[in-house]
Amino acid sequence: MERRDVVIIGGGPAGLxxxxxxxxxxIADVLIIEREKQLGGILRQCIHDGFGLTRFGxxxxxxxxxxxxxxxxxxxxxxxxxxxxxxxLSPDKVVTVAAQDGLKRIQANxxxxxxxxxxxxxxxxxxxxxxxxxxxxxxxxxxYMNLYNTMVGKxxxxxxxxxxxLIMARRFTLEGAHVKAVFEVLPYPSGLPRNIEQCLNDYDIxxxxxxxxxxxxxxxxxxxxxxxxxxxxxxxxxxxNRYFPCDTLILSVGLIxxxxxxxxxxxxxxxxxxxxxxxxxxQTSVPGVFAAGNVLHVHxxxxxxxxxxxxLAESAAxxxxxxxxxxxxxxxxxxxEIGHIIPQKISGTRDFQLSLRVRKPVGKCKxxxxxxxxxxxxxxxxxxxxxxxxxxxxxxxxISSGEPIEVSVYER
Amino acid sequence: MSDKRTFTCxxxxxxCTIETVFDGDKILEINGQQCKRGEEYVRQELTDPxxxxxxxxxxxxxxxxxxxxxxxxxxxxxxxxxVMREINKVRLAAPVSxxxxxxxxxxxxxxxVIVTKxxxxxxxx
Numbered sequence: 001m002e003r004r005d006v007v008i009i010g011g012g013p014a015g016l017x018x019x020x021x022x023x024x025x026x027i028a029d030v031l032i033i034e035r036e037k038q039l040g041g042i043l044r045q046c047i048h049d050g051f052g053l054t055r056f057g058x059x060x061x062x063x064x065x066x067x068x069x070x071x072x073x074x075x076x077x078x079x080x081x082x083x084x085x086x087x088x089l090s091p092d093k094v095v096t097v098a099a100q101d102g103l104k105r106i107q108a109n110x111x112x113x114x115x116x117x118x119x120x121x122x123x124x125x126x127x128x129x130x131x132x133x134x135x136x137x138x139x140x141x142x143x144y145m146n147l148y149n150t151m152v153g154k155x156x157x158x159x160x161x162x163x164x165x166l167i168m169a170r171r172f173t174l175e176g177a178h179v180k181a182v183f184e185v186l187p188y189p190s191g192l193p194r195n196i197e198q199c200l201n202d203y204d205i206x207x208x209x210x211x212x213x214x215x216x217x218x219x220x221x222x223x224x225x226x227x228x229x230x231x232x233x234x235x236x237x238x239x240x241n242r243y244f245p246c247d248t249l250i251l252s253v254g255l256i257x258x259x260x261x262x263x264x265x266x267x268x269x270x271x272x273x274x275x276x277x278x279x280x281x282x283q284t285s286v287p288g289v290f291a292a293g294n295v296l297h298v299h300x301x302x303x304x305x306x307x308x309x310x311x312l313a314e315s316a317a318x319x320x321x322x323x324x325x326x327x328x329x330x331x332x333x334x335x336x337e338i339g340h341i342i343p344q345k346i347s348g349t350r351d352f353q354l355s356l357r358v359r360k361p362v363g364k365c366k367x368x369x370x371x372x373x374x375x376x377x378x379x380x381x382x383x384x385x386x387x388x389x390x391x392x393x394x395x396x397x398x399i400s401s402g403e404p405i406e407v408s409v410y411e412r
Numbered sequence: 413m414s415d416k417r418t419f420t421c422x423x424x425x426x427x428c429t430i431e432t433v434f435d436g437d438k439i440l441e442i443n444g445q446q447c448k449r450g451e452e453y454v455r456q457e458l459t460d461p462x463x464x465x466x467x468x469x470x471x472x473x474x475x476x477x478x479x480x481x482x483x484x485x486x487x488x489x490x491x492x493x494x495v496m497r498e499i500n501k502v503r504l505a506a507p508v509s510x511x512x513x514x515x516x517x518x519x520x521x522x523x524x525v526i527v528t529k530x531x532x533x534x535x536x537x
Contacts, residue, residue, distance in 0.1 A: 037475070044529075047466045047467070047468055047480035047481075047482070047528065047529075048466045048482075049464055049466055049482050050425075053424050053425060054424075054425065059464070060528075061466055061480055061482050061528040061529075063480055063510075063528050063529040063530075064510055064528045064529075067510055067529075067530060145468075146468055146478065146480065147476055147478060148476075148477060148478070149468075149470065149477040149478045174465060174467060174492070174493075174496050175467075192425065192427055193420045193427035193429070194420060194421070194422040194424075194425065194427040196420065197420040197422050197427075198422045198463065202463065202489065300425070301425050382444070382446075383429070388425075388427075
Protein backbone atom coordinates (compact mmCIF):
# COMPACT_ATOMS: atom_id res chain seq x y z
CA MET A 1 0.00 0.00 0.00
CA GLU A 2 1.17 3.52 -0.84
CA ARG A 3 2.32 5.44 2.25
CA ARG A 4 2.25 9.18 2.82
CA ASP A 5 3.23 11.42 5.72
CA VAL A 6 0.16 13.61 5.28
CA VAL A 7 -2.96 13.20 3.19
CA ILE A 8 -5.10 16.33 2.92
CA ILE A 9 -8.70 15.68 1.93
CA GLY A 10 -9.92 18.68 -0.06
CA GLY A 11 -8.01 21.17 -2.23
CA GLY A 12 -9.89 24.32 -1.26
CA PRO A 13 -8.52 27.20 0.80
CA ALA A 14 -8.11 25.14 3.99
CA GLY A 15 -6.38 22.20 2.31
CA LEU A 16 -4.07 24.41 0.25
CA UNK A 17 -3.02 26.58 3.20
CA UNK A 18 -2.33 23.51 5.37
CA UNK A 19 -0.29 21.90 2.59
CA UNK A 20 1.88 24.96 2.01
CA UNK A 21 2.53 25.46 5.71
CA UNK A 22 3.39 21.78 6.28
CA UNK A 23 5.85 21.88 3.41
CA UNK A 24 7.45 25.00 4.89
CA UNK A 25 7.86 23.05 8.14
CA UNK A 26 9.88 20.43 6.30
CA ILE A 27 7.19 17.81 6.01
CA ALA A 28 8.15 16.73 2.50
CA ASP A 29 5.60 14.05 1.77
CA VAL A 30 2.24 15.83 1.47
CA LEU A 31 -0.60 14.80 -0.84
CA ILE A 32 -3.74 16.85 -1.53
CA ILE A 33 -6.72 14.90 -2.84
CA GLU A 34 -9.35 16.99 -4.65
CA ARG A 35 -12.66 15.81 -6.07
CA GLU A 36 -12.91 18.54 -8.76
CA LYS A 37 -10.74 18.88 -11.85
CA GLN A 38 -9.00 21.95 -10.42
CA LEU A 39 -7.81 23.04 -7.01
CA GLY A 40 -9.40 26.07 -5.35
CA GLY A 41 -12.62 24.69 -3.89
CA ILE A 42 -15.66 26.92 -3.61
CA LEU A 43 -13.57 30.05 -4.31
CA ARG A 44 -13.61 29.13 -8.01
CA GLN A 45 -17.22 30.32 -8.19
CA CYS A 46 -16.90 33.25 -5.73
CA ILE A 47 -16.03 35.84 -8.36
CA HIS A 48 -16.96 38.88 -6.21
CA ASP A 49 -14.19 40.79 -4.48
CA GLY A 50 -13.43 41.31 -0.79
CA PHE A 51 -11.24 38.27 -0.24
CA GLY A 52 -7.81 38.75 1.29
CA LEU A 53 -8.44 42.10 3.01
CA THR A 54 -7.25 40.72 6.33
CA ARG A 55 -4.46 38.55 5.00
CA PHE A 56 -3.05 40.54 2.09
CA GLY A 57 -4.47 44.01 2.82
CA UNK A 58 -5.92 43.93 -0.68
CA UNK A 59 -9.31 43.03 -2.05
CA UNK A 60 -9.22 40.04 -4.39
CA UNK A 61 -11.86 37.91 -6.06
CA UNK A 62 -12.13 34.29 -4.89
CA UNK A 63 -10.24 32.81 -7.87
CA UNK A 64 -7.37 35.29 -7.40
CA UNK A 65 -7.14 34.53 -3.69
CA UNK A 66 -6.99 30.78 -4.23
CA UNK A 67 -4.53 31.10 -7.13
CA UNK A 68 -1.98 32.62 -4.74
CA UNK A 69 -2.06 29.41 -2.70
CA UNK A 70 -2.21 27.14 -5.77
CA UNK A 71 0.90 28.85 -7.17
CA UNK A 72 2.70 28.57 -3.85
CA UNK A 73 1.82 24.88 -3.56
CA UNK A 74 3.05 24.28 -7.11
CA UNK A 75 6.30 26.19 -6.45
CA UNK A 76 6.90 24.02 -3.38
CA UNK A 77 6.31 20.88 -5.43
CA UNK A 78 3.30 19.70 -3.43
CA UNK A 79 1.55 16.66 -4.94
CA UNK A 80 -2.12 17.12 -5.77
CA UNK A 81 -4.40 14.40 -7.09
CA UNK A 82 -7.42 16.01 -8.78
CA UNK A 83 -10.56 14.38 -10.17
CA UNK A 84 -10.22 12.00 -7.25
CA UNK A 85 -12.84 11.37 -4.57
CA UNK A 86 -12.02 10.00 -1.15
CA UNK A 87 -14.70 7.40 -0.50
CA UNK A 88 -13.50 6.09 2.84
CA LEU A 89 -11.26 7.01 5.74
CA SER A 90 -10.55 4.37 8.37
CA PRO A 91 -9.72 5.02 12.04
CA ASP A 92 -6.14 3.84 11.36
CA LYS A 93 -5.86 6.47 8.63
CA VAL A 94 -6.17 4.39 5.50
CA VAL A 95 -7.57 6.66 2.80
CA THR A 96 -9.54 5.01 -0.02
CA VAL A 97 -9.66 7.12 -3.18
CA ALA A 98 -11.66 6.68 -6.37
CA ALA A 99 -9.18 8.19 -8.82
CA GLN A 100 -9.10 8.35 -12.61
CA ASP A 101 -6.82 5.33 -12.84
CA GLY A 102 -8.83 3.25 -10.42
CA LEU A 103 -9.35 2.65 -6.73
CA LYS A 104 -6.36 3.35 -4.47
CA ARG A 105 -5.60 2.84 -0.83
CA ILE A 106 -3.11 5.12 0.89
CA GLN A 107 -1.78 4.70 4.43
CA ALA A 108 -1.29 8.17 5.95
CA ASN A 109 0.61 9.05 9.11
CA UNK A 110 -1.59 12.10 9.51
CA UNK A 111 -4.81 13.16 7.79
CA UNK A 112 -6.11 16.69 7.45
CA UNK A 113 -9.84 17.02 6.98
CA UNK A 114 -10.51 19.99 4.71
CA UNK A 115 -13.73 18.99 2.95
CA UNK A 116 -15.56 22.26 3.54
CA UNK A 117 -19.33 22.41 3.94
CA UNK A 118 -22.63 21.89 2.15
CA UNK A 119 -25.74 24.01 1.83
CA UNK A 120 -28.93 23.31 3.70
CA UNK A 121 -31.69 22.48 1.26
CA UNK A 122 -35.46 22.80 0.98
CA UNK A 123 -35.82 19.38 2.59
CA UNK A 124 -34.16 20.66 5.76
CA UNK A 125 -36.72 23.49 5.98
CA UNK A 126 -39.74 21.35 5.17
CA UNK A 127 -41.44 24.12 3.15
CA UNK A 128 -44.87 22.82 2.10
CA UNK A 129 -46.21 23.05 -1.45
CA UNK A 130 -45.55 21.47 -4.84
CA UNK A 131 -42.14 20.47 -6.12
CA UNK A 132 -41.64 22.46 -9.33
CA UNK A 133 -38.35 23.37 -11.00
CA UNK A 134 -36.81 26.79 -10.38
CA UNK A 135 -35.74 26.23 -6.76
CA UNK A 136 -32.02 26.41 -6.12
CA UNK A 137 -29.70 26.80 -3.21
CA UNK A 138 -27.65 30.01 -3.50
CA UNK A 139 -24.37 28.19 -4.09
CA UNK A 140 -25.83 26.07 -6.87
CA UNK A 141 -27.22 29.19 -8.57
CA UNK A 142 -23.77 30.75 -8.11
CA UNK A 143 -22.05 27.85 -9.88
CA TYR A 144 -24.59 27.94 -12.76
CA MET A 145 -24.14 31.69 -13.24
CA ASN A 146 -20.43 32.09 -12.60
CA LEU A 147 -19.02 28.85 -13.99
CA TYR A 148 -21.48 27.46 -16.52
CA ASN A 149 -23.06 30.57 -18.09
CA THR A 150 -26.60 29.58 -17.16
CA MET A 151 -29.03 32.21 -15.89
CA VAL A 152 -31.37 30.66 -13.34
CA GLY A 153 -34.36 33.01 -13.70
CA LYS A 154 -35.75 36.53 -14.07
CA UNK A 155 -38.17 37.16 -11.22
CA UNK A 156 -36.38 36.00 -8.11
CA UNK A 157 -37.30 35.59 -4.46
CA UNK A 158 -34.62 34.69 -1.91
CA UNK A 159 -35.37 32.82 1.31
CA UNK A 160 -32.69 33.29 3.95
CA UNK A 161 -30.21 36.12 4.45
CA UNK A 162 -26.99 34.10 4.46
CA UNK A 163 -24.00 35.75 2.81
CA UNK A 164 -24.13 33.68 -0.38
CA UNK A 165 -27.78 34.62 -0.88
CA LEU A 166 -26.92 38.31 -0.45
CA ILE A 167 -23.97 38.08 -2.84
CA MET A 168 -26.23 36.34 -5.36
CA ALA A 169 -28.95 38.99 -4.99
CA ARG A 170 -26.44 41.53 -6.30
CA ARG A 171 -25.17 39.15 -8.97
CA PHE A 172 -28.70 38.44 -10.30
CA THR A 173 -29.42 42.18 -10.38
CA LEU A 174 -26.21 42.98 -12.28
CA GLU A 175 -27.14 40.33 -14.84
CA GLY A 176 -30.56 41.87 -15.43
CA ALA A 177 -32.83 39.78 -13.21
CA HIS A 178 -35.27 41.34 -10.76
CA VAL A 179 -34.78 40.31 -7.14
CA LYS A 180 -38.13 41.00 -5.51
CA ALA A 181 -37.23 40.43 -1.89
CA VAL A 182 -35.14 38.54 0.64
CA PHE A 183 -36.99 36.87 3.51
CA GLU A 184 -35.34 35.93 6.79
CA VAL A 185 -37.13 33.85 9.41
CA LEU A 186 -35.01 35.28 12.25
CA PRO A 187 -35.51 38.82 13.60
CA TYR A 188 -31.95 39.72 12.50
CA PRO A 189 -29.94 39.05 9.31
CA SER A 190 -27.74 35.94 9.02
CA GLY A 191 -25.26 37.61 6.68
CA LEU A 192 -22.59 40.24 7.36
CA PRO A 193 -23.74 43.88 7.72
CA ARG A 194 -21.50 44.99 4.85
CA ASN A 195 -23.21 42.51 2.53
CA ILE A 196 -26.66 43.79 3.56
CA GLU A 197 -25.39 47.24 2.63
CA GLN A 198 -23.56 46.59 -0.63
CA CYS A 199 -25.70 43.73 -2.00
CA LEU A 200 -29.24 44.67 -0.93
CA ASN A 201 -29.42 48.36 0.03
CA ASP A 202 -27.31 49.47 -2.95
CA TYR A 203 -29.85 47.88 -5.30
CA ASP A 204 -33.02 48.69 -3.35
CA ILE A 205 -33.74 45.03 -2.65
CA UNK A 206 -36.04 44.79 0.39
CA UNK A 207 -35.15 42.51 3.32
CA UNK A 208 -38.07 41.24 5.38
CA UNK A 209 -36.99 39.98 8.81
CA UNK A 210 -39.19 37.53 10.77
CA UNK A 211 -40.74 36.32 7.51
CA UNK A 212 -40.82 32.86 6.00
CA UNK A 213 -41.93 31.14 2.81
CA UNK A 214 -44.87 29.00 3.89
CA UNK A 215 -45.99 27.62 0.54
CA UNK A 216 -44.52 27.02 -2.90
CA UNK A 217 -46.91 27.29 -5.84
CA UNK A 218 -46.35 25.96 -9.37
CA UNK A 219 -46.69 22.83 -11.43
CA UNK A 220 -43.72 22.40 -13.79
CA UNK A 221 -41.95 25.65 -12.95
CA UNK A 222 -42.38 27.63 -9.75
CA UNK A 223 -45.00 30.39 -10.19
CA UNK A 224 -44.87 32.05 -6.83
CA UNK A 225 -44.42 31.74 -3.09
CA UNK A 226 -46.68 32.48 -0.19
CA UNK A 227 -44.91 34.35 2.58
CA UNK A 228 -46.01 35.09 6.13
CA UNK A 229 -44.65 36.98 9.07
CA UNK A 230 -43.58 34.72 11.94
CA UNK A 231 -43.80 35.14 15.70
CA UNK A 232 -41.00 34.79 18.23
CA UNK A 233 -41.29 31.00 18.03
CA UNK A 234 -41.07 31.16 14.24
CA UNK A 235 -44.68 30.14 13.73
CA UNK A 236 -46.54 31.92 10.89
CA UNK A 237 -48.92 34.64 12.11
CA UNK A 238 -52.35 34.18 10.56
CA UNK A 239 -53.61 37.04 8.44
CA UNK A 240 -50.09 38.15 7.40
CA ASN A 241 -49.90 35.95 4.28
CA ARG A 242 -48.82 37.59 1.05
CA TYR A 243 -48.32 36.07 -2.39
CA PHE A 244 -45.19 36.89 -4.41
CA PRO A 245 -45.23 35.72 -8.04
CA CYS A 246 -41.76 34.57 -9.13
CA ASP A 247 -40.04 32.16 -11.52
CA THR A 248 -37.16 31.32 -9.16
CA LEU A 249 -36.73 30.70 -5.45
CA ILE A 250 -33.22 30.84 -4.03
CA LEU A 251 -32.48 29.29 -0.64
CA SER A 252 -29.67 30.71 1.46
CA VAL A 253 -30.48 29.08 4.74
CA GLY A 254 -27.23 27.93 6.22
CA LEU A 255 -24.20 25.75 5.72
CA ILE A 256 -23.38 22.42 7.31
CA UNK A 257 -19.84 21.05 7.69
CA UNK A 258 -19.33 18.02 5.42
CA UNK A 259 -18.32 15.23 7.78
CA UNK A 260 -19.33 11.88 6.23
CA UNK A 261 -15.68 10.81 6.00
CA UNK A 262 -14.95 12.08 9.51
CA UNK A 263 -17.73 9.86 10.84
CA UNK A 264 -16.36 6.89 8.91
CA UNK A 265 -13.02 7.41 10.67
CA UNK A 266 -14.75 7.49 14.07
CA UNK A 267 -14.22 11.23 14.61
CA UNK A 268 -16.55 12.57 17.31
CA UNK A 269 -18.71 15.48 16.19
CA UNK A 270 -19.97 18.44 18.21
CA UNK A 271 -23.73 18.96 17.81
CA UNK A 272 -23.17 22.72 18.08
CA UNK A 273 -20.66 23.17 15.25
CA UNK A 274 -21.64 19.97 13.39
CA UNK A 275 -17.89 19.59 12.94
CA UNK A 276 -15.30 17.63 14.90
CA UNK A 277 -14.45 18.09 18.55
CA UNK A 278 -10.91 19.43 18.41
CA UNK A 279 -8.13 20.40 20.75
CA UNK A 280 -5.91 23.48 20.55
CA UNK A 281 -3.92 21.76 17.75
CA UNK A 282 -7.11 21.15 15.76
CA GLN A 283 -6.59 17.45 16.34
CA THR A 284 -9.87 15.49 16.39
CA SER A 285 -10.78 12.63 18.74
CA VAL A 286 -8.82 10.32 16.40
CA PRO A 287 -5.07 10.84 16.97
CA GLY A 288 -3.34 12.16 13.87
CA VAL A 289 -6.57 13.31 12.22
CA PHE A 290 -6.84 17.11 12.11
CA ALA A 291 -9.55 19.45 10.82
CA ALA A 292 -9.62 23.05 9.62
CA GLY A 293 -11.86 25.43 7.72
CA ASN A 294 -15.55 24.99 7.04
CA VAL A 295 -15.45 21.25 7.73
CA LEU A 296 -14.73 22.17 11.34
CA HIS A 297 -17.03 25.17 11.76
CA VAL A 298 -18.54 27.46 9.16
CA HIS A 299 -16.50 30.64 8.69
CA UNK A 300 -17.55 34.05 7.33
CA UNK A 301 -14.17 34.91 5.83
CA UNK A 302 -11.72 32.83 3.86
CA UNK A 303 -8.83 34.76 5.39
CA UNK A 304 -9.58 33.05 8.70
CA UNK A 305 -9.93 29.65 7.02
CA UNK A 306 -6.38 30.01 5.71
CA UNK A 307 -5.05 31.10 9.11
CA UNK A 308 -6.77 28.23 10.88
CA UNK A 309 -5.38 25.68 8.43
CA UNK A 310 -1.88 27.11 8.75
CA UNK A 311 -2.04 27.07 12.51
CA LEU A 312 -2.54 23.31 12.63
CA ALA A 313 0.58 22.63 10.56
CA GLU A 314 2.97 23.02 13.48
CA SER A 315 1.14 20.41 15.53
CA ALA A 316 0.61 18.08 12.58
CA ALA A 317 4.35 18.25 11.88
CA UNK A 318 5.06 17.48 15.54
CA UNK A 319 2.68 14.51 15.38
CA UNK A 320 4.49 13.12 12.35
CA UNK A 321 7.87 13.47 14.04
CA UNK A 322 6.90 12.23 17.50
CA UNK A 323 3.83 10.06 16.88
CA UNK A 324 1.71 11.86 19.46
CA UNK A 325 0.75 15.25 20.82
CA UNK A 326 0.43 16.45 24.42
CA UNK A 327 -2.78 15.30 26.12
CA UNK A 328 -5.58 17.86 26.20
CA UNK A 329 -7.59 17.16 29.32
CA UNK A 330 -9.13 20.57 30.02
CA UNK A 331 -12.64 20.92 28.64
CA UNK A 332 -13.89 24.24 27.24
CA UNK A 333 -17.61 24.85 27.28
CA UNK A 334 -19.70 27.77 26.04
CA UNK A 335 -22.38 29.44 28.16
CA UNK A 336 -25.94 29.24 26.73
CA GLU A 337 -25.60 32.68 25.05
CA ILE A 338 -22.72 31.40 22.96
CA GLY A 339 -23.57 29.16 20.00
CA HIS A 340 -20.31 27.28 19.82
CA ILE A 341 -16.60 27.45 20.49
CA ILE A 342 -13.43 26.04 18.94
CA PRO A 343 -11.38 24.35 20.41
CA GLN A 344 -13.44 22.28 22.84
CA LYS A 345 -10.44 21.04 24.84
CA ILE A 346 -6.91 22.24 25.58
CA SER A 347 -3.70 21.11 27.26
CA GLY A 348 -3.31 24.20 29.44
CA THR A 349 0.37 24.29 28.58
CA ARG A 350 0.15 26.24 25.31
CA ASP A 351 -1.43 29.51 24.18
CA PHE A 352 -4.37 28.98 21.88
CA GLN A 353 -6.75 30.73 19.51
CA LEU A 354 -10.40 30.78 20.58
CA SER A 355 -13.21 31.07 17.99
CA LEU A 356 -16.87 31.54 18.88
CA ARG A 357 -20.22 32.88 17.76
CA VAL A 358 -22.95 34.42 19.90
CA ARG A 359 -26.46 32.98 19.54
CA LYS A 360 -28.29 36.30 19.36
CA PRO A 361 -27.16 39.86 18.60
CA VAL A 362 -25.91 41.74 21.66
CA GLY A 363 -24.72 45.32 21.99
CA LYS A 364 -21.66 46.44 23.94
CA CYS A 365 -20.44 43.30 25.64
CA LYS A 366 -17.59 41.44 27.27
CA UNK A 367 -16.48 37.91 26.45
CA UNK A 368 -15.00 36.24 29.52
CA UNK A 369 -12.93 33.04 29.65
CA UNK A 370 -12.97 31.68 33.17
CA UNK A 371 -11.55 28.65 34.97
CA UNK A 372 -13.50 28.24 38.18
CA UNK A 373 -13.38 31.69 39.80
CA UNK A 374 -10.27 32.78 37.95
CA UNK A 375 -10.59 35.01 34.90
CA UNK A 376 -8.16 33.88 32.22
CA UNK A 377 -9.04 36.35 29.53
CA UNK A 378 -11.66 38.96 28.75
CA UNK A 379 -12.37 40.86 25.57
CA UNK A 380 -14.66 43.91 25.25
CA UNK A 381 -16.57 44.36 22.02
CA UNK A 382 -18.74 47.22 20.69
CA UNK A 383 -21.26 44.60 19.47
CA UNK A 384 -21.51 40.89 18.77
CA UNK A 385 -23.76 39.32 16.15
CA UNK A 386 -24.24 35.69 15.11
CA UNK A 387 -23.14 36.57 11.55
CA UNK A 388 -19.63 37.44 12.74
CA UNK A 389 -17.25 34.90 14.18
CA UNK A 390 -15.28 36.26 17.14
CA UNK A 391 -11.65 35.19 17.44
CA UNK A 392 -8.92 36.02 19.91
CA UNK A 393 -5.76 34.53 21.36
CA UNK A 394 -5.74 33.18 24.92
CA UNK A 395 -2.52 32.88 26.89
CA UNK A 396 -2.02 29.73 28.98
CA UNK A 397 -0.22 31.66 31.74
CA UNK A 398 -3.22 31.92 34.04
CA ILE A 399 -4.37 28.32 33.55
CA SER A 400 -3.39 26.63 36.76
CA SER A 401 -5.42 23.44 37.04
CA GLY A 402 -7.22 20.79 35.07
CA GLU A 403 -10.62 22.28 35.90
CA PRO A 404 -13.03 22.95 33.01
CA ILE A 405 -13.01 26.39 31.40
CA GLU A 406 -16.19 28.30 30.62
CA VAL A 407 -16.61 30.98 27.98
CA SER A 408 -19.42 33.49 28.60
CA VAL A 409 -20.72 36.73 27.16
CA TYR A 410 -22.04 39.62 29.29
CA GLU A 411 -23.97 42.51 27.81
CA ARG A 412 -23.05 45.84 29.37
CA MET B 413 -29.64 72.38 8.83
CA SER B 414 -28.11 69.12 9.92
CA ASP B 415 -29.13 65.54 9.18
CA LYS B 416 -28.52 62.28 10.99
CA ARG B 417 -27.65 59.06 9.21
CA THR B 418 -26.35 55.64 10.21
CA PHE B 419 -23.83 54.04 7.85
CA THR B 420 -22.61 50.48 7.62
CA CYS B 421 -19.01 50.71 6.54
CA UNK B 422 -18.23 48.28 3.70
CA UNK B 423 -14.47 48.88 3.58
CA UNK B 424 -13.56 45.76 5.58
CA UNK B 425 -15.30 42.78 7.16
CA UNK B 426 -15.69 44.58 10.51
CA UNK B 427 -18.70 46.34 8.97
CA CYS B 428 -18.73 49.13 11.57
CA THR B 429 -22.01 50.86 12.32
CA ILE B 430 -21.18 54.56 12.05
CA GLU B 431 -23.55 57.20 13.44
CA THR B 432 -23.16 60.58 11.85
CA VAL B 433 -24.58 64.07 11.96
CA PHE B 434 -23.85 66.02 8.80
CA ASP B 435 -24.74 69.17 6.93
CA GLY B 436 -24.60 68.62 3.17
CA ASP B 437 -21.23 67.01 2.62
CA LYS B 438 -19.79 68.30 5.90
CA ILE B 439 -19.52 65.82 8.79
CA LEU B 440 -20.40 67.47 12.11
CA GLU B 441 -20.33 64.41 14.34
CA ILE B 442 -19.13 60.87 13.72
CA ASN B 443 -19.10 57.83 16.04
CA GLY B 444 -18.64 54.08 15.84
CA GLN B 445 -15.85 53.61 13.31
CA GLN B 446 -13.00 51.41 14.48
CA CYS B 447 -10.46 53.00 12.13
CA LYS B 448 -9.97 56.15 10.08
CA ARG B 449 -11.06 54.42 6.88
CA GLY B 450 -14.59 54.54 8.32
CA GLU B 451 -14.58 58.33 8.30
CA GLU B 452 -13.19 58.37 4.76
CA TYR B 453 -15.96 55.98 3.73
CA VAL B 454 -18.67 58.23 5.19
CA ARG B 455 -17.18 61.30 3.51
CA GLN B 456 -17.12 59.42 0.20
CA GLU B 457 -20.71 58.23 0.68
CA LEU B 458 -21.89 61.78 1.32
CA THR B 459 -20.16 63.24 -1.73
CA ASP B 460 -19.61 60.51 -4.32
CA PRO B 461 -20.53 56.93 -3.35
CA UNK B 462 -18.36 54.41 -5.18
CA UNK B 463 -18.38 50.65 -5.60
CA UNK B 464 -16.38 47.92 -7.29
CA UNK B 465 -18.15 45.24 -9.27
CA UNK B 466 -17.27 41.78 -10.47
CA UNK B 467 -18.81 39.80 -13.29
CA UNK B 468 -17.96 37.17 -15.86
CA UNK B 469 -17.57 37.14 -19.64
CA UNK B 470 -17.84 34.37 -22.24
CA UNK B 471 -14.58 32.71 -23.23
CA UNK B 472 -13.91 30.29 -26.07
CA UNK B 473 -11.39 27.47 -26.11
CA UNK B 474 -11.18 27.04 -22.31
CA UNK B 475 -12.48 24.24 -20.08
CA UNK B 476 -15.16 26.62 -18.76
CA UNK B 477 -17.53 28.80 -20.84
CA UNK B 478 -17.00 31.84 -18.56
CA UNK B 479 -14.08 33.83 -17.28
CA UNK B 480 -14.41 35.99 -14.15
CA UNK B 481 -13.48 39.70 -14.25
CA UNK B 482 -13.48 42.64 -11.84
CA UNK B 483 -12.75 46.35 -11.69
CA UNK B 484 -9.37 47.55 -10.45
CA UNK B 485 -10.88 50.64 -8.77
CA UNK B 486 -14.25 51.67 -7.42
CA UNK B 487 -16.51 53.59 -9.79
CA UNK B 488 -19.40 55.96 -9.04
CA UNK B 489 -22.43 53.94 -8.00
CA UNK B 490 -24.65 55.45 -10.71
CA UNK B 491 -22.25 54.12 -13.39
CA UNK B 492 -22.55 50.46 -12.34
CA UNK B 493 -25.06 49.46 -15.03
CA UNK B 494 -23.24 51.44 -17.74
CA VAL B 495 -20.09 49.53 -16.89
CA MET B 496 -22.02 46.24 -16.87
CA ARG B 497 -23.19 47.01 -20.42
CA GLU B 498 -19.56 47.39 -21.54
CA ILE B 499 -18.48 44.22 -19.72
CA ASN B 500 -21.31 42.33 -21.40
CA LYS B 501 -19.85 43.13 -24.84
CA VAL B 502 -16.53 41.42 -24.08
CA ARG B 503 -15.65 38.05 -25.65
CA LEU B 504 -12.40 36.31 -24.71
CA ALA B 505 -10.37 33.46 -26.17
CA ALA B 506 -8.22 31.14 -24.08
CA PRO B 507 -5.56 31.30 -22.79
CA VAL B 508 -5.99 34.20 -20.36
CA SER B 509 -4.42 34.80 -16.98
CA UNK B 510 -5.06 36.87 -13.86
CA UNK B 511 -4.48 40.59 -14.32
CA UNK B 512 -5.01 40.61 -18.11
CA UNK B 513 -6.73 43.93 -18.92
CA UNK B 514 -9.99 43.33 -20.75
CA UNK B 515 -11.19 46.95 -20.91
CA UNK B 516 -8.85 49.82 -20.15
CA UNK B 517 -10.37 52.86 -18.44
CA UNK B 518 -13.90 51.54 -18.74
CA UNK B 519 -16.41 54.34 -19.61
CA UNK B 520 -13.59 56.83 -18.97
CA UNK B 521 -13.91 56.24 -15.21
CA UNK B 522 -10.24 55.55 -14.51
CA UNK B 523 -10.82 51.90 -13.64
CA UNK B 524 -9.81 48.84 -15.68
CA VAL B 525 -11.67 45.58 -16.10
CA ILE B 526 -9.24 42.71 -15.47
CA VAL B 527 -9.35 38.93 -15.69
CA THR B 528 -9.39 37.21 -12.27
CA LYS B 529 -8.96 33.58 -13.29
CA UNK B 530 -6.25 31.63 -15.11
CA UNK B 531 -7.90 29.78 -17.98
CA UNK B 532 -5.49 27.84 -20.17
CA UNK B 533 -6.46 26.43 -23.56
CA UNK B 534 -8.49 23.25 -23.17
CA UNK B 535 -6.42 20.31 -24.32
CA UNK B 536 -8.05 17.82 -26.65
CA UNK B 537 -9.04 14.73 -24.69
